[in-house]
Amino acid sequence: MTKLAWVSVSGTLAVCFLFARELRVNRGAEQHYPAERDQKASEIVAMETAVWQAAKEKDLHRFSTLVGDDALMIFTSGVVTKSEYLRSIAERNITSYSLRNFRVFTPAADTAIIVYEATITGIFQARPVTSYNVRGASVWVRRSGQWVAVLNQETPMS
Numbered sequence: 001m002t003k004l005a006w007v008s009v010s011g012t013l014a015v016c017f018l019f020a021r022e023l024r025v026n027r028g029a030e031q032h033y034p035a036e037r038d039q040k041a042s043e044i045v046a047m048e049t050a051v052w053q054a055a056k057e058k059d060l061h062r063f064s065t066l067v068g069d070d071a072l073m074i075f076t077s078g079v080v081t082k083s084e085y086l087r088s089i090a091e092r093n094i095t096s097y098s099l100r101n102f103r104v105f106t107p108a109a110d111t112a113i114i115v116y117e118a119t120i121t122g123i124f125q126a127r128p129v130t131s132y133n134v135r136g137a138s139v140w141v142r143r144s145g146q147w148v149a150v151l152n153q154e155t156p157m158s
Helices: 003-032 033-059 061-065 084-086
Strands: 065-075 078-081 093-106 113-123 127-143 148-156
Touching: 033 061, 033 113, 033 127, 033 148, 061 065, 061 084, 061 148, 065 084, 078 084, 078 127
Parallel strands: 065 148
Antiparallel strands: 065 078, 093 113, 113 127, 127 148
């Protein structure tokens, strides 16, 4: 099994495990704290959207504030660190994107997982890319009171 396939399989299994755990552990908590849960979900959606906007605008400062230094991003082209992504940002030109169908899971107080669908158009590695769809997932953790993304994966949708 290739390294990329192993990372994708491992990541998918981990997300499935966390989703299952979240639904089992927090189902009762929803009834007691729905406003707090909705507020956290709205905050995570806003931050995920802000990462996409920062990437589109090539706003390296904003991107760096939202994404942890130890973050990994998994694309069809491979696994990249935050540093590698920032160095390659000139080759990644998002001309438009839309995000939809958000689902936010909170397996722990300082951890949130967001799953969504995205449609992206742009120029990647000097090649125009017409609109394509991915299923995205990101893991956010709260560090020193600040939410940061530490893992993002995009899987092409057929």
